[in-house]
Amino acid sequence: MSTSPNDPRVVAAVDTALRAMLEEVGHVGGDKYWDAVGKSDFRGYAWCGAFQVWGFLQAGVNLMNAAWWYYVPYIKNFAQQIGAWSDEPGYGRQAIYEWHGDGIADHVGASWPDPAATLYRAVEGNTSMGGSQDNGNGVLVKYRYSEDILGWVDMHVVLAWMIDNGRWDGGTAAAPAQSGPTDITALQRAVGADPDNVLGPDTRQRILAVAAASTWGGNEFPFGVEYAQRVVGAEPDGIWGENSEAAHDAVVGRIQAAVGAYRDEIYGPATNAAVSIALAGAETA
Numbered sequence: 001m002s003t004s005p006n007d008p009r010v011v012a013a014v015d016t017a018l019r020a021m022l023e024e025v026g027h028v029g030g031d032k033y034w035d036a037v038g039k040s041d042f043r044g045y046a047w048c049g050a051f052q053v054w055g056f057l058q059a060g061v062n063l064m065n066a067a068w069w070y071y072v073p074y075i076k077n078f079a080q081q082i083g084a085w086s087d088e089p090g091y092g093r094q095a096i097y098e099w100h101g102d103g104i105a106d107h108v109g110a111s112w113p114d115p116a117a118t119l120y121r122a123v124e125g126n127t128s129m130g131g132s133q134d135n136g137n138g139v140l141v142k143y144r145y146s147e148d149i150l151g152w153v154d155m156h157v158v159l160a161w162m163i164d165n166g167r168w169d170g171g172t173a174a175a176p177a178q179s180g181p182t183d184i185t186a187l188q189r190a191v192g193a194d195p196d197n198v199l200g201p202d203t204r205q206r207i208l209a210v211a212a213a214s215t216w217g218g219n220e221f222p223f224g225v226e227y228a229q230r231v232v233g234a235e236p237d238g239i240w241g242e243n244s245e246a247a248h249d250a251v252v253g254r255i256q257a258a259v260g261a262y263r264d265e266i267y268g269p270a271t272n273a274a275v276s277i278a279l280a281g282a283e284t285a
Contacts (some may be wrong), residue, residue, distance in 0.1 A: 001281055002160070002164055003160040003161075003163040003164050004155050004160060005046065005154070005156035005159075005160045006156070006277050007160060007163070008272075008273035008274070008277050009159075009163070009273070009277075010156050010159040010160055010163070011156070011269045011270060011272075011273045012059070012261075012270045012274060012277075013056065013059040013060070013061050013159055013172050014091070014092035014155050014156055014159065014271060015091075015092065015244045015262075015268065015269055015270030015273075016058060016059035016061075016262060017055040017056040017059045017061070017092070017110070017155075018055070018091075018092050018110050018112060018123070019057060019262055019264075019270075020054075020055050020058035020059070021051065021052075021054075021055040021110055021123045021125075021139070022062065022123050022141075024051075024123075024125075024139045025123060025137070025139050025140060026138075026139065026140075027139045028044070028137060028138050028139075029137060030045075030046075030050065030051070030125065030126055030137065031043050031045030033047055033050045033051050033053075033054040033125065034047060034050055035059065035215070036054050037050055037054055037064075037102070039070075042070070045124055046126055046135055047126045048072065048107050048108050048109070048124060048125045048126040048127070049069050049071060049072055049075065049108055050069075050070055050125070050195045051063050051124075051125025051126065051139065051176035052069060052094060052108055052125070054071070054125075056109065060169070061105060061159065061162070061168065061169065062169050063135065063158075065167040065168075065169060066078065066158060066161070066162050066167050072096060072105040072107060072108050073104060073108060073151060074155070075094065075105065075108060076096050076105045076150065076151070079151075079153040079154070079158065082158070083157060084154045084155075084157035084158045084161065084204075085151055085152075085153065085154075086151060086152045086153070086154050087151055087152070088152065089111050089120055089152055090111070090149060090152065090154065091111075091112045091113065091269075092110060092111070092112065092114065092155050092156065093110075093111050093152040093154050093155060094108050094110055094111065094152065094153040094155060095108065095109050095110075095111045095120060095122045095144065095149055095152050096108055096149065096150045096151055096152065096153065097109070097133075097144065097148050097149055097150065098148070098150050099133060099148065103150070105224065107124070107126075107127070107133065108124070109122030109123060109124035109125075109127075109142065109144075110122055110123050110124075110155075111152065112207060117143060119143035119145060120143065120144050120145075120146065120149060121141065121142070121143050121144075122141070122142055122144065123139070123140070123141050123142075124139070124140060124141075124142050125138075125139050126138070127139075127140050127142060128140070131203050132247050135165075135166060146242040160195060174214055180247070181197070181265075181281060181283035182278050182279075182280075182281035182282045184197060184199060184203070184258075184278055184279065184282045185197050185198060185258070186258035187203075187207070187255060187258040187259060187275070187278060188203050189254075189258070190251060190254035190255045190257075190258050191203070191206035191207055191209075191210060191231055191251065191255065192230075192231055192233070193206050193235070196203065197282075198282075198283050198284070198285050199279055199281065199282040199283065199284045199285065200284070201271075201285070204279075205223060206231045207255075207275060207279075208222065208223075209221070209222070209223055209227060209228045209231045210228070210231060210232065210248065210251055210255065210267065211267055211272060211275075212277040213228045213232075213240070213248055213251065214227075214248070214267035214268075215266075215267075216266075216267055216268045216269065217267065218273070219240075224238075225238050225240050225244075226238050226245075228240070228248075229244050229247075231247045231251070232244065232247040232250070232251045233247050233250075233251070234247040234248070236253040249265040249266070251257060252265050252266065252267045252271065253265040255267075255271065255275065256271055258278075259271070259275050259277070259278045260274060261274040261275075
């Protein structure tokens with residue numbers, strides 16, 4: 001049975017890698033990334049691919065186990081071979097650029113769509129504001145024209161392929177339970193449930209209420225606004241305003257701390273994946 005691109009391990013790794021790269025925005029110089037990937041002797045060479053490898057190493061995944069990710073044409077060819085090549089952008093997909101009209105891949109960046117923009121957004125290594133775009137020596141968020149993009153590499157498909165082909169080397173989200181049921185008491189405390197370490201209907205409902213109330217969850221209230229407010233510790237007045245949002249975000253932060261997710265108080269796919277992994281290993285009522 002093939003691994004789904006929506007596998008929680010895959011979703012969490014892509015999200016972690018993208019966030020790690022975004023935290024590097026403003027950094028100048030590629031030596032840090034060549035050193036981190038064990039290629040100090042490559043210092044001075046173009047490092048846009050090495051930056052992508054570095055990002056995924058922060059999620060515990062080595063893209064070099066899949067293909068020679070330091071050379072952009074190889075990334076494109078590999079993606080086409082395994083069915084990970086796409087004509088559409090998407091969260092965490094790697095944009096492959098070419099500048100000379102010859103169809104040869106020149107540069108790579110990690111993208112995430114900006115619905116308010118007509119251009120395509122990505123975080124890129126070895127670029128610049130106004131100088132060389134593929135050897136600019138900086139980490140920046142760039143907006144690119146469609147004519148500069150050959151296509152996108154669906155990293156969810158790449159990582160699923162790595163799992164299926166024995167190339168996956170971990171990532172904290174991929175670690176199986178050691179023995180016995182998962183300890184979910186911290187997660188239960190985060191949502192105000194009885195910390196009995198048993199996954200029952202009340203714990204499930206509280207977690208779902210928090211997830212559904214998030215932007216990622218569609219700002220929905222399947223059990224009513226007042227119930228969601230009680231779960232997050234806001235005044236249950238039936239009006240989901242700024243105070244409720246702030247209380248909700250604080251609870252999300254506690255959930256993230258409980259499941260080992262990146263703590264940004266935003267409930268998204270990586271947090272949901274980490275929660276799902278924790279619940280999958282829990283003792284059930």
